[in-house]
Amino acid sequence: MNNQFDSPRERSRSLTSLEQPAPLSRGELTKSLAQSVTRRAALKKFGVSVALAGLLGLPMFSHASTLGPLIELSRPNAVGSCDDGFRLPGTMTVDDAAETMLVVNPANPNNIVAVWIQGPIQNNISAVSFDAGATWQQVPLPFSICSGGPYLVTGDPWLSFAPNGDLYCVALAAPDLSSLYTLVCKSVDGGLHWSPLVTLDTPDFAPDKCTITADPTDSRFVYAGWVRQISKKYNALAFARSTDGGNTWEPTRSILQSPSGQFDYNPQVLVLPDGTLVNMIEVQYQKPNHPVTSQNLQVMRSTDKGQTWSAPTIAVEMLTILRQDPSGFTLVIDPDNGQLVRDSDAPSFTVDNRNGNLYAVWEDGRFSNFQYNDVAFSMSSDGGLTWSSPIRINQTPLNIAPLNRQASYPVIAVGRNGTIAVTYYDFRLNTPEPGVPTDYWMVQCHPSAGSPATNSANWGNEVRLTSVSFNLEALPVVIDGFWFGDYFGLTPVGGGFVSTFGSVDQSNITSIFYRRVGQ
DSSP: OOOOOSSTTTTGGGTTOSSOOOOOOHHHHHHHHHHHHHHHHHOOOOOHHHHHHHHTTSOOOOOOSOBOOOEEOSOSOTTTTOOOOOOOSBSOOTTOEEEEEEEEETTEEEEEEEEEEETTTTEEEEEEESSTTSSOEEEEOTTBGGGTSSBSEEEEEEEEEOTTSOEEEEEEEESSSSOOEEEEEEESSTTSSOOOOEEEEOGGGOEEEEEEEEOTTOTTOEEEEEEEOOOSSOOEEEEEEESSTTSSOOOOEEEEEOOTTEEEEEEEEEEOTTSOEEEEEEEEEOOTTOSBOEEEEEEEEESSTTSSOOOOEEEEEEOOBOEEETTEEESEEOTTTOOEEOOOOOOEEEEOTTTOOEEEEEEEOGGGTSSSOEEEEEEESSTTSSOOOOEEOOOOOSSSOGGGGOEEEEEEEEOTTSOEEEEEEEOTTOOSSSSOEEEEEEEEEOOBTTBOTTSGGGEEEEEEOOSSOEEGGGSOEETTEEOSOSOOEEEEETTEEEEEEEEEOTTSOEEEEEEEEOO
16 A cells, blocks of 8 residues: 655555545546456456467577465455445446455475455455365455454555464554555465454554564564655655564664655565565655656664664665656556556565575666666675675566566575575566557576586576466556556475466456466
């Protein structure tokens, strides 16, 4: 969920705002939605013939990794026909799903839990498996009216398992359009049942983009972080922790207040093997009418389980392209007609629990001379103190039209053997035919002393996770752009990885899918 503010990405980050966004004129909105609805009706889905046609002339990729079945998690709708009446401006229906992540229980690796937003930010729904992803049970989370909770709207769900198997969920929710809360709940049975909600932050601070981390070195400690929108000129990072396994929570406090003109986003606490906390932060600076954002990744550290934090230090510069349309900014556009795709540009972070290596990926324009964004990768082997030079790791072919090379929504994870995996979307199979075939990919790196992850040549073994391309233009329009979420899921399990992502199903519904790669 994103609130409105005067930052370089004001409009693109207003996507799931609970305040009313600055509206398009009636004519602009009608035209945008009419075009979208017309194309969705005419271009419902792509068949294998389109996918194969798009492959002609492109290089072949290794598919050495074993692919599990593609499983649709969000259908049927877990809350049935329940509809609390809330709508975002656009075409998103109560059956459309968006924004997903998933976690694996360290105490029982057969227990996998995914979460997503159901409908136009009406519900947070989870799917629970106890047989390593073979079968699933949908479980509505207790935030919204249709799920037995008190809130009209909810979103930004984030999960984390503690080493003892306790599962935590943090999310934003609101009883009306002006009061947004940060809330947390807990499950002790692998996600089947959830505790009552605990309020961590109130509407006084307009919370946004929350994450939660259960300490993998000590089940007593749980850390939650989010953004407080203090004003239109700056914001602050909020932090709350539990020291007794989520039974009680210490009062929330701001651990970093940005100076005027700076905006801190997407905080995520990672825990090193020695128990040190590393808070990864995306920082943006106001730079009006400029096609490249002035932003970087910054790091804060704590050696006392979050009681105190170091001052932030810059890890690496991000050179992400922003394109401006009449109603705002975006990173990704429809390669055929230039329509906005509501990409939030959320970086993704992870830590190798064996050695403490930190990894980050994000969208970056430096490798294309700022024609489009690729997926950039950087790492730290000293606890976040220093970082490697960014490299391009997506395998999108370079012998296709520039806008078909756009790579977006990267997510990173690291396996127990040190293998690094990154997932992302691109348009490499797009053709001159109507519509935009879109696919989801995974690329891997098996780092070693002689084959470091900092060398782009050591990334490969790309796997296509979508069985058939889906049409970008069949996604729902939210406010003024296509949208299926701000983040997606990837986590290690066994000797491989499991992923959750958005796509369009055979009924022309935007849905959440699950797939396993490797054993």
